[in-house]
Amino acid sequence: MPNKLFRTTSVSAIFLLVILISACAPPVAKIKVSRTEVKPGDPVTVSWETKNAKKIEVNGEAAEKIGAKTVTPKETTTYEVVARRGRKEARDKAAVTVTVVKPPMPTISLRAEPSAIDLGRNTTLRWEAANASTVTISGLGEVAASGQREVSPRVSTTYTATAIGEGGNATASTRVTVTEPPPPPAPEKPKPSPEPPIADQFRAQVRPVFFDYNKSDILPEGKEVLTRIATWLNLERNRTIVFRVEGYCDPRGTAEYNLGLGDRRSRAVKDFLISLGVDDSRIEVVSYGNEKAAGTEEGAASAPPSWAHDRRAELIYVRGGDRP
């Protein structure tokens, strides 16, 4: 039976040898990418193939011996396959270069034809934008990327078109000048009808009433003046006279408040005259605040310009009193 033993042994040896040889064969790894240069978001197929390996990793992740996957790298990436068998290993690399293409800067142009119009006329705005996702024009809102629009501004207007895109902002402005027709001539003031003689008599009777700083109380001197005037106004022949009390202030307070203070001064005079029997309906009141103030220091009421003279109420003839 030695022959049989020999055969069995040699077959076993060959098997063993084959097993040994195959056990000792170094692993092999290959990797490739479908595209080596891409833009962000482009798909790339990574495929690999290994032999004689027990453990395979692609970029650190366990993988099949032969495989492929699709990736969308955001930045330049190197793909590496590692095939291991025991202590032996094989590596292969393939790189994908990701080139970031800057989105193009938007551009925009804007023209008005004509750029000068008379009030009430139209002009045409024309615009053209590129690389923009949104286009707006001041006064028109959001518009198409390119287009034209009739506008009829009432005053000279600067139109600004803004194009917004991934690459940034762009603006273009154009000015439409609106020429206004010449202003109408100032209305001719109606010629004052000749004043009746009673107006002169009125002026001869009245005197200004003066006030303390920031006050609207009628002072004793003012009461005397107004009492004399009231007596004259209450004469039968004068009872149709309508007159106006104008209130004034010195310039030390503020203009807005002084208009109110002047109103209260003229109203105090009106109320005092009413208390003396002058009819309410004959008295108009108006304030000039400090609009006509002339003083630069306190001075005396009798010697204008002075602040003391600025703080006063005056009586102005309006109409009536003329007997038919």
Add this chain to the structure above:
Amino acid sequence: MTLVRRRPLVALLTTLVLTGLMAVLAVAQTGGASPGASQSPDDLRRQIGTIIVTPGNGPSLAVADFQPRTAGIDQQVATFNMVLWSDLQFAGVSNLIGKSLYPTTRLADPASLRYEEWSGDPVKADYLAFGGLTDGANGQGFLYDIKTQQAILTAQLSGSDREMAHQFADQIVKVLTGQDGIAQSRIAYIANREVQIMDYDGYGSRAFTRDNSINLFPSFAPDGKRLAYVSYRSGFPNVVIRGEDGLIIGATQFKATTTSPTIGPDGRIVFSSSKDGGGMDLYLANEDGSAARRLTNTRKAVNISPRWNPRTGQEIAFISDRGGNPRIYLIGADGTNERPFLTLGGQMDSPAWSPDGRFLAFTWDGGGGTFNIYLADIASGQVVKLTREGRNESPAWSPDSRHLVFQSNRTGRWEIWAMHIDGSEQRQLTRTGGRSPSWGR
């Protein structure tokens, strides 16, 4: 949709703490405002400091001189460069880097931009604006982010040299802050008894009215499309409302004193009038001045100088002397919740509510005989002083809530001035007299 691409910058702007703030005087905490407010006087200064960028703070902006791209326009280019610089300085949104530090190479196009010249010492710019004028009426401006080396704005400009500079300045402000700039806005004021309108920097003044009477207290609607003022043309002071084209929209016709109109965000008008006798009271009217309804009723007192809260359109600040001296009060537009706001001594007038609703500017003579502009925080009632020279009155806000215009007699005559709301950058706008300014759009 927004033009803002630089969120970090916006955040930076809003967290900046002001250091170079012109010394502002904190005035004693007042009662009358929010109950229990007990913040230190520095709080209001700090708040303002987050709004105005002062030298040494904020993103640094270099503005290279624009270059002529054709012969014969040197004068326009010089004007453009001067106006652009002035606009950006007054905008107060960036730290402008002085031109003496710039490289000497001329820069008109992105092709000749060398980043290292602007990023390193001594310029150290975060942003760079530059460009060129192709002729006297057209130009192209660029704004680059020096760190990321990217263009963040390209602007086609057209118009006069001044208009192009204003356009570019406003676009830079918009890109840097997300807010609208004010360089193309207008200011109305009174001179020669007529309403005048000028550019926000004092140029291009023209008569808006030719009423041949006495006109007072012009006041723009918040959208800038209408203007109300007081005219004596009827023989009595009455309110007139005109469109920006000058056409009359409406007018009151009272035989009394009617004054201080102010247009709310919804178009309604508040004014003061003695039309019903008794005293000066506040009235709320339709946008053409009709259907006036009385809001206050304090016999013989002067209730005057009303101003809308332009943000809410629900509240009105005004002046009343019902307690003696004229002081600031608040009232709801429905006539309810009438109350004093500041109970300081002395005389106050012309309270002006900021477009964002946060502050009241007003003029106040605390007893020294001179009025100055002050700023009060609505929430806390804290007050800071903004002016110091001469008399200063009639404050009005810019649409961006970052600037004030007012009248001052510090030169010996009433003129229109403007400043940052921290009191810095006080600029004289008129040279031949002006009063009662109102800032439009």
